Amino acid sequence: QKEVEQNSGPLSVPEGAIASLNCTYSDRGSQSFFWYRQYSGKSPELIMSIYSNGDKEDGRFTAQLNKASQYVSLLIRDSQPSDSATYLCAVRGSGRRALTFGSGTRLQVQP
Amino acid sequence: DADVTQTPRNRITKTGKRIMLECSQTKGHDRMYWYRQDPGLGLRLIYYSFDVKDINKGEISDGYSVSRQAQAKFSLSLESAIPNQTALYFCATSDPSGINTDTQYFGPGTRLTVL
Numbered sequence: 001q002k003e004v005e006q007n008s009g010p011l012s013v014p015e016g017a018i019a020s021l022n023c024t025y026s027d028r029g030s031q032s033f034f035w036y037r038q039y040s041g042k043s044p045e046l047i048m049s050i051y052s053n054g055d056k057e058d059g060r061f062t063a064q065l066n067k068a069s070q071y072v073s074l075l076i077r078d079s080q081p082s083d084s085a086t087y088l089c090a091v092r093g094s095g096r097r098a099l100t101f102g103s104g105t106r107l108q109v110q111p
Numbered sequence: 112d113a114d115v116t117q118t119p120r121n122r123i124t125k126t127g128k129r130i131m132l133e134c135s136q137t138k139g140h141d142r143m144y145w146y147r148q149d150p151g152l153g154l155r156l157i158y159y160s161f162d163v164k165d166i167n168k169g170e171i172s173d174g175y176s177v178s179r180q181a182q183a184k185f186s187l188s189l190e191s192a193i194p195n196q197t198a199l200y201f202c203a204t205s206d207p208s209g210i211n212t213d214t215q216y217f218g219p220g221t222r223l224t225v226l
Contacts, residue, residue, distance in 0.1 A: 008151065032213040043201055043217040044154070088153060092213050097161070098144060098169065099215060103153035 001026050004091050006102035014110050019076040021087050021105050026070070029094025033065055033072045036088040038104065044088055048074065079109045114138045115218035117202050123224045124192050132187045132221050134202030142205040143185040144215065145169075145177060147198040154201065160185055161207075192225045199223075 005024045013019045021035075032051055036044035048063040050056045050072065056063045062075040072091075076083055086104040093100060115136045124130050134143065142161050146154040146169075156169030158177040166179055174196060178186045189196055199222050203215040 034214065041199075041220075041222075043220050045217070046214060049214055090154075090215075097167065098156055098159050099213065100156075101146075101154040103151060 002102075003027060003093065003100045004089055004102040006087075006089050006105045008103060009106040010108045011105055012108045012110060013079050015079060015081060017079050017109075019079045019083065019107055019109070021074040021076075021089075021107065022071060023073065023089030023091075023102055024071045025089075025091045025093075027091070027093035027096075028067070028070060030067075030070075030091045031094065032092040032099075033063070034090040034099065035061075035063060035072075035074045036090060036101075037083075038086045038088055040086075047087070076107075079107075081109045081111050083107060084109045115202060115204055115216055117200075117218040117221050119221060120219065121222045123226065125226050126193055128192050130189045130192055130223070132189075132200055132202075132223070134185045134187070134218055136183050136202075136204045136218075138204050138206070138216060139182075140204035140206045140216075141182060142207060143179070144203040144205070145175075145185065145187045146201045146203065147171065147196075148201065148220075149198050157187065189223075189225075192223075194225045197223060197225045 035047040038044045050063040064073045089102040090099040144159040145157040202218040
């Protein structure tokens with residue numbers, strides 16, 4: 001079992017819809033959770049960080065963390081074609097000194 | 112100016128050659144990381160350093176070495192490059208203090224091709 005798992009996609013949504021991206025992790029004691037966006041050939045850029053159970057909202061983005069079920073999700077409201085990218089989930093496991101990244105979900109927003 | 116810079120941005124080399132990728136940062140962060148990215152495999156950690164004297168192997172360190180010359184500089188070397196080291200390489204930094212602990216900030220990447 002991979003430490004951090006994401007569906008590779010592509011996830012295709014129409015413009016204006018809500019995109020829902022999911023990530024599961026194997027280490028129940030994981031501490032920190034991140035979503036990064038990466039455009040093709042570019043470096044990852046931080047979208048959201050979340051550290052405690054529940055929802056965290058920032059503009060059109062909402063991160064949801066459920067430690068009991070070991071998943072973290074990212075919702076993108078009013079999706080725009082410019083949101084088309086690969087979204088990477090990253091987790092710091094218990095006793096780990098660095099992040100572990102999932103392989104990413106490719107999102108396509110259709111105009 | 113970018114906070115995290117990487118040189119070179121692109122490099123083509125031949126099998127068996129030694130190559131060094133350099134990373135510099137002006138963010139004042141103590142922690143630095145090297146990742147490689149291959150299509151469909153996400154980011155995989157090669158080495159990381161929490162200060163000049165604290166260097167650690169990541170999940171795929173074989174065939175690589177690093178040097179932390181100063182707080183702001185962290186170099187990755189391929190002693191004898193092989194074709195399966197062709198990948199996109201990223202340097203990242205993080206600051207262990209404050210509320211954004213563990214958040215990593217990435218450089219622009221180096222595209223390395225080994226022929």
